[in-house]
Amino acid sequence: MLRQLGLPAIAEVDRFFAFFTSGDQLRYASQQQRRAYVAGDSRRWGLLTAIELGRWVQLAPRQFVGQVLSSSQLGQCLIDELRYLGQERVDVLLLDNQHRILLRQPVFQGTLNQCPVHPREIFQLAVLHEAAGLIIAHNHPSGSVTPSTEDLAFVRRVVQCGELMGIPLLDAFVVGATTYFSWREQGVLPLQQ
Template structure:
């Protein structure tokens, strides 16, 4: 790596650098290859795996698993920085890029992005992690975050692991409820954006807010 640079190394070799050591009777590169195979040679699947799932592989353990998860998280954050994420979320397209890290998640996650009057980002919070095909959103969780941030508006974002961003009946009902509660509290529901591998669906762009 020092001689040729990190670009010259395979995924397995880069993982071996992070693992540092192998186990009795198995070189670190062999352990790295075994680890990568367990997750179908996919960095996305490895990223989505829990620390416990990675640590359960013989020869890995908690310390190495935590190191791998930390490195993958840094990779996600670097990707966001390189994408020059806009601070002003005045379009669904910008929201989609801002929440790009949610596209590959295997469970539904609901995120609330709090905005000021000019649609600049004040804060963001994950409020719900659901199953692989369903999440639960309650207005109190959404607007509790907004009130703490002294937000003028919120954008609710959630992913569809299936890859299809088309809203369900439940998604539409939740959106109507959030809009109604926001009007009562004086905090605007700026948009509800569903994101997936195949694009996004914006309730505002579609005239449903």
């Protein structure tokens, strides 16, 4: 950061810690104390601003996209959002332990009747966002919500990966034009071994 601001690193670190010997001294420093540190070199304001932004980001509460209350509630939302897509698309919803949605993101876009999918990308996102569970959803542009044999095989792979990773697949959806298929509602999840 000091190099980016054009400040001599070693000398500036010594100066900074001469003025602010601890984090709380900087946090509660008055404007007069901050101006004394800056001493006419406006680049030092950039350093103080960067530190303040870092503290602000660290204290910011996590934002949630929504909350999953039931498969039927989520299924209706998915119909509204996926039914008119001309290609198959797989979305993942990452949830915390209270079923609040941390992230909803498309992970694959396919063709009219198939979507090459691998659990690797799904679980990479789940680990990155510290998800406690996940839901996958994809549309069938044909309008049919009957899961294909590929759908069944894919859901089985995601369940197995989730068991290994400790991030369970809570539900999976196939979305059509006016209805949906939920593995959880149909009693398919959890999978029987």
